Amino acid sequence: MNHIERGITITAPLLSMVGIHKSFARVHVLKHVDFTLQAGEIHALLGENGAGKSTLIKVLSGIYSADQGRIHIDGKEQVFKSPRAALVAGVGVIHQEFNLVPHLSICENIFLGREHLFGRGWIRWRKMRREALLWLEKIGLLVDPSCKVGELSIGQQQMVEIAKALSFDAQILVLDEPTAALTQSEKKALFATLCRLREKQVGMIYISHRLEEIEELCDRITVLRNGESIGTRMTKETSMDELVGLMVGRKIQEQFPRELTIKQPAERLRVEGLTQQGKVSQVSFSIQAGEILGMAGLIGAGRTEMANLLFGVQKQDAGEIWLDGKQIRIRHPRDAIQAGLAYVTEDRKGEGLVLSRSVKENFTLPSLASFTKGGFIRKQQENEMAEKLMRQLGIRSTGIEQKVGFLSGGNQQKVAIGKWLLHQPKVWILDEPTRGVDIGAKREIYQLINQLTEQGMAILLISSDLPEVLGMSDRILVMREGKRVALFNREDADEEKVMQAASGGGSLLA
Amino acid sequence: MHREMKARDLRVSWLQKMGPLAGLLLIIILLSTISHDFLSMSNIFNVLRQISINALLAFGMTLVILTGGIDLSVGSILALSGVLTAGMMGMGIEPWLASLIGIIAGAVMGSINGLLITKGRVAPFIATLATMSLFRGLTLVYSEGRPIISDDYSFVIMGQGYFLEIPIPVIWILICFFVLGFILKNTPFGRHIYALGGNEEAALLAGIRTVGVKVAVYTLSGIFAALAGIILTARLSSAQPTMGTGYELSAIAAVVLGGTSLTGGKGWITGTLIGAMIIGVLDNGLNLLNVSSFYQQVVKGAVILIAVLLDRSQKT
Structure with missing residues (x-):
């Protein structure tokens, strides 16, 4: 027997990945990662979003090929050219989408x-x-x-x-967030199956954010951070605090140029009991003029659903919204825009921009009415505004007539944000505003957000990038399973507390 | 990198715009060298009059296709509006009033399409496939399958008359062309059509009433089809219950030949007019050359394929 929990490994590992390195266009996503898996073991792979978990799995399952490093299965070196090849060699991956x-x-x-x-x-x-x-x-x-x-x-x-x-x-089974969509009883059944497979000497890699599940199920835990493997621990000997510390590490704050801009407390937006059946339940919060309220949580915690609800994309089942002390009703994005809300969506290509149209047309789409007189668009005024906005935001393009689809990610994001500026909104919902944007453009976006708050606008900043939420927000609201589970002041919040609240992993402390 | 993109971007859009026009000119030059009658003034107006019905249908179809939809029912709307107008006149109603009723009927039929697609969430292809049969059936029911004669002079000049030597149907298409072109370029409604076709979700999030825009677009398509039906009835001095059968396909062909993308968001009304002219010139030229109608179909199909394949090769 080579049961890991006894701390003795006699046989060679079932899987060993050594020095796996992978980069995309000079960004190093995996930096010489080592990982081993024993037969009859459930091994958790833990890390924040963007730590490199899914890239590692994609290398293992033949979707990507590694730039450097070797994969051995049962002591035999393997090079996978396709997912099928990996499958035939005995690596089965259960993706979140079946x-x-x-x-x-x-x-x-x-x-x-x-x-x-x-x-x-x-x-x-x-x-x-x-x-x-x-x-x-x-x-x-x-x-x-x-x-x-x-x-x-x-x-x-x-x-x-x-x-x-x-x-x-x-012989190797990879499970990517397998419980994300399961009910409690389905989860129990899954765990029973996995334990049964463990007895049959199948090796399993278990990816999850939910620390309590990892404690219940897994034998060992490997933590990835910024593409590096930080360490492997036995579950029994590890505390939740240690794990969160490993995941989060220490990070530099200076890249977030946040300055407090709440001049005098004045409530801009108040949301009470916002509910959409099965997605968001009874969420309440308020944002002051000039304040950034960060919204943290894991993927699937209901943050984007909350934003869609607030902006009238989805139908509200219950809840009240006040803006500057007046109750407003939002049934369609049009109502939200007219009331003074702006929404920069998470998926800018899918929802934020019309890629086949020009920078100018994207800019003026939400505020076209203000460029219209007697039913006709005033072209000259529109062009002037678009030119001005493009200079102001520092968008690199060939001109206002360039199609947005031809711009780089950072410049596209500036268009997605900039189109609301013409409208002078009172409240901004920013959902993952810096995802897929390079460092330089990121900083420019942060500075832009600061400028908005200086003008007294209120901002709801949804982000899965913890350092970003902590660095930019004045207060931080944490969501889990569609509910508000915690609210921190800037001074009181740190990555560990937020992570703990978001993953609901308090139980590991016991 | 950026400069390359610019050059490519500009070249592609220039070719997409100029390609159809170059094709049309090529065909015209070719036909005029072979047949001397081809470039005579009377023949040019003849061609324009022949394409007027298809151009009107294709104008409405362009709007629909720009939103990413399709309207297969235009031929049937044309027929039902035509027989209704003729029928009203048979009952002694003034021609202008009967025509107005025909147009309103077209608008109602178009808005039914729009409501089925938006509120009923039926795919445009399916919804208009069903109403194509539905409206054609109603046409046959109303007319009892027989042509309805309408030879009132003040009515038939709409299809057969001239104004300053120009056939009146040609004047109709010119008016519609300029009005539509202006709307698409210079009004919020035009912008909304392009935005909706380019990315419906983004359009919704920009506060556009996407349902309203779609219903309006199908309604307009219905109005254009009704107008075409009335002009055709006037030209034939009677409304045939089977008229317009298969016209939806010619209209779609004209739109596609003009460079408008079937996935929506990209295209222009000038292209559609050129597309309709390419089809009309081919028909006319091949007739002048005494090519049998069997071969004419082969040539038309080949031209559409060549145009679309050229368009593809520019994009990749």
């Missing part, structure tokens, strides 16, 4: 693309069903394999994915 065809049966899904295993030219259905049943029994999913996958619950679909991976004789 690769299942809902209209096909469980059995057809498990053997999709491999039907030839069951006869030449035609499929021997009974044999295929028998074998599928075998795999389902192995993981404890007692469902008729001829059921359509689309009729199963999310938890059951995930089991089918696991069965599918195992049917390739996978």
Whole structure:
């Protein structure tokens, strides 16, 4: 036996990744990462967003190839040219989004693309069903394999994915945030299956933000930070505080040029009990004029849903919104804009910009009415405003007629923010305003945010970048599972406290 | 890097705009060297009159396609508006009033399409495929499958008359062309159409009433189809219940030949007029050359394919 929890490893590791290095366009995403996995072990991979977890997994599963480093499975060196090659070598990945065809049966899904295993030219259905049943029994999913996958619950679909991976004789199973969409009882069933597989000597890599799950399930924990492996610990010997400390590290504050700009306390925006069934429940907060309220939380905590609700993109089931002391009703983004809200979305290409149109047209889209007289757009005035705005924001482009799709990420983001400036909003919702933006442009965006608050605008800053939230916000609200779980003043907040609140991992302290 | 992008950007948009025009000129030069009648004044007006119906349908279709949609029902709207107008006149109603009723009917049919697509959340292709059959059926029911004669002089000049030597249908398309071009370029509504077709989510988040814009666009398409139906009825001195069958495809072809993207957000009304002219010139030229109508279809199909393939190769 080579049970890890006894602290003795006798056999060679099932998987060893040594010195894995990967960079994209001079950005080093993985810096000589080492990682080992034993047979019969559940090994947690922990780290903040952007720490390099998913890149490491993509290297392991053959989606990316590493620039440097070696992968050994069962002592044999492997180079994966495709996800299929990794699968055949015994690495099965259960992604957050399943690769299942809902209209096909469980059995057809498990053997999709491999039907030839069951006869030449035609499929021997009974044999295929028998074998599928075998795999389902192995993981404890007692469902008729001829059921359509689309009729199963999310938890059951995930089991089918696991069965599918195992049917390739996978000895290594990677689970990426497997509990994100599961109910409590589905989670229990999943854990039982994983424990059963552990006994059968399958090695599992478990990626999750939820520390309490890791404590319950995992034997060892490896922490990644900024693309480096910071350390590997035995779960039993490690405290929650130590883990959070490892994840977060110490970071420089100077890149955040925040100065306090609340001149006199005056409430700009107040939100009470904002609710959307199943997504956001009873969220309340207020923002002063000139204040930045940071909103932290893990992916799926309901922050973007909250923003959509506030801006009228989704229908509010309950809640009240006050702006400058007056209650307002928001049923459509148009209402929000007219009331004086601006919303820079998380997904700028998908929601923020019309890539096929010019910088100018994107700029003036929300405020076209103010350039219109007698039903016609006043071109000259529009051009002048667009030119001015482009200079003011330092957007590098060939002119106001250039299509936004041809701009770089940072410049696109400036257009996405700039289009609201013409409107002189009172409240800004900024959702991940610096994601995918280079360092230089990031700083410019922070300075722009400071300027906005100096003019008395209130800002709701949603960000998954913890140092950013801490560095820029005057107060920090933490969300988890659609609820407000904590509110910190700037002085009281640190990364550990925020992380703890966001992951709900207080239990590890005990 | 940026300079390269600029050069490419400009070249692509210039080619996309000039490509259809160059194609049209090429065909005109080719045909005029082969047939001497081709460039005579009377033939030019003849071509313009022939394309007027298709151009009107294609104008409405351009708006719809710019939003990323499609309208297959225009041929049927044309027919139903035509027979209704003719029927009203048969009942003794003044031609202008009967025409107005026909136009209103087109607007109602178009807005039904728009509501099905927005409020009913039916895909534009499916919704208008259904209403294509629905409106055609109503046309046959109303007319009992027979043509309705309408030879009132003040009515038929709409399709057959001249104003200062110019055929009246040609005047109609010129008016519609300039008005639409102006709307698309210079009004918030035009901007909203492009924004909606380019990125519906972004348009919604910029406060645009996306539902309203879509309904308006399908309504306009219905109005253009009705106008085409009335002019066609006037030209034929009667409303045929089967008229306009298959016209939606010619209209789509004109839009695509003009360089408007079927995925929405990109295109212009001038391109559509050129596209309609390419089709019209080909029809006319091949007729003058006594090419059999069987071969004409082959040539038209080939021209559309060549145009689209050229367009593709510029983009990649």
